[in-house]
Amino acid sequence: MISIIIFVVLLVAGFGFFAMNVGKIRANILLGRDVNRSDNKGERIKVMSLIALGQKKMFKRPLPAFLHFCLYAAFVITQIELIEIIADGISGEHRLFRASLGGFYTFMISFIEILSILAFVATFIFLARRNLIKVPRLNMKEMKGWPKLDGNLILVMELILICFIFMMNGADEVLYAQGLSHATDLGDDSFNFAVSQFIGPALFGGMSESTLHIIERIGWWGHIVMVFTFLNYLPFSKHFHIILAFPNTYFSNLNPQGQFTNMDAVMKEVKLMMDPDADPYAAPEEPEGEPQRFGAKDVEDLTWKNLLDSYTCTECGRCTSNCPANQTGKLLSPRKIMMDTRDRLEEKGAGLRKNGKDYDDGKSLLNDYITEEELWACTSCNACVExxxxxxxxxxxxxxxxxxxxMEESKVPTELAGMISNIENNGAPWQFSPDDRLNWKDEQ
Structure with missing residues (x-):
């Protein structure tokens, strides 16, 4: 009975703390400006299925994609076993579903064990890629400190979790084979799980009954504690993309790449200027609410989708490694842009919750986090998006x-100032009048 109470308290606390932190993240995302992403539901479901569920883009790099798929599949399928562990914890039973599912139960646990072994190997390879091989995109300057520690922590937690799984299953195999399992009504056959039927006797064979029960309980409790630890670590980690990848891909921008947005207020004024029937002396309409800032200085000037992007960033560095500006030594790193946006959003959100909606810390995303040099280094090629x-x-x-x-600060690089002036005066980026533009055809 005591174990049931402890488990229920852990269950409620774990999911409650997780829900609280998810609520904070949701509130932060909703600080952004509105943007409509409710159209083309069929196309959006297709994109989500291919990109988030099918991991289509990952397989442009086959080796890391396969390793990531091993971890991804193990994470998804293992949740089936987690359902049983929660049911066992609440009921006080052990392997509650084994009797009713029979051979299918053995198949599913065996499948989970095989995936766990693949995930175990993949995790060691990922640790080696980060710390021994030092893949360049995983060791850039923005990945120093917490980002590097974060990546290593989650991999170590994965290894510990898998060890607990095989402690539980392996000790159970030995106990059941000796008729000593505290699980009831399991039938006459041993578990014969694909991996632990070999690991169990190899590691735990010859141990006493009490020792085996202790090992099995350590595995069981260790597994569930690691699950709740991992669950509540996610909101503070780049690995929150495990959850957010699905809504983020659903709300993808479906417009052709390279098609930029226009501000409604600016478009309205331009159309009035171009309308020959418009009255130039008519009084302008009174704006509704506060006037919208031209462009973005801080996180609340971005759209909620931009802010969702920042929380979904996996920090994998594919954007930066494909960025031509970064490859030529420019300061720009698209990954850093996303990381800076998330860091500023966390800072601003925490300040607003503590001090109220009028909170102003005198800082902004522009200049305090992202420099003008980074912004103007971008070639707008969309390589990072792709x-x-x-x-x-x-x-x-x-x-x-x-x-x-x-538009707000009239700041442009010197090279662009000349081009903008030429467009204004000549209708083209070049320093020629429209009449002189074709003079080259008369040259011999």
Whole structure:
């Protein structure tokens, strides 16, 4: 009875703390401006199925994609076993579903064990890629400190979790084979799980009954504690993409790449200027609410989808490794843009919750986190958007912050100032009048 009470308290606390932190993240995301992503539901479901569930973009790099798929599949399928563990914890039973499912139960646990072994191997390879081989995109300067520790922590937690699974299953195999299992009504056949039927006797064979029961209980409790630890670690980690990848890909930008957005207020004024029937002396309409800032200076000027992107970023670095500006030594790193946006959003959200909606810390995403040099290094080629395995759009953030610099602060690099002046005076980027533009055809 005591174990049931302890388990229920752990269950409620684990899911309660997780729900609280998810609520904070949701509130942070909703700080962003509204954008309509409710159209083309069929196409959105298709994109989500291919990109998030099918991991289509990951397989452009086959080896890491296969290793990631091993971890991904193990994570998804293992949740089936987690359902039974929760049921066991609440009921005080052990392997509650074994009697009713029979051979199918053995098949499912065996399948989970095989996936766990693949995940175990993949985890060691991922640790080696980060710390021994030092894959360049995983060891750039923005990955120093917490980002590197975060990546290693989650991999170590995965290894510990798998060890607990095989402690539980392996000790259970030995106990059941000796007729000593505290599970009841399991039939006449031994478990014969695909992996633990060999690991169990090899590691735990010859141990006393009491020792085996202790090992099995350590495995069981260790498994569930690691699950709740992992669950509540997610909101503080880049691995929250495990959950957010699905809504993020569903709300993808379905417009052709390279098609930029226009501000409604600016478009309205331009159309009035181009309308020959418009009255130039008519009084302008009174704006509704506070006027919208041109472009983005801080996180609340971005859309909620931009902010969702920042929380979904996996920090894999594919965007940065494909960025031509970064490859030529420029300061720009699309991954850093997303990481900075998330860090600023966390800071701003925490301040607003503590101090109220009028909170202003005197800082902003622009300049305090992201520099003008980074923004103007971007070539707007969309390589980062194309490379992202979960359809994150760093370019949208870059363009909105550039828009702020140009339209609010009149800041442009010297090279662009001349081009803008030529467009205004000559209708083209070049320093020629429209009449002189074709003079070259008369040259001999």
């Amino acid at each position: 490379a992202c395995p979960v359809n994150i759009d760093p370019l949208s953030i870059i363009m909105d912050m550039r828009r702020y610099l140009v």
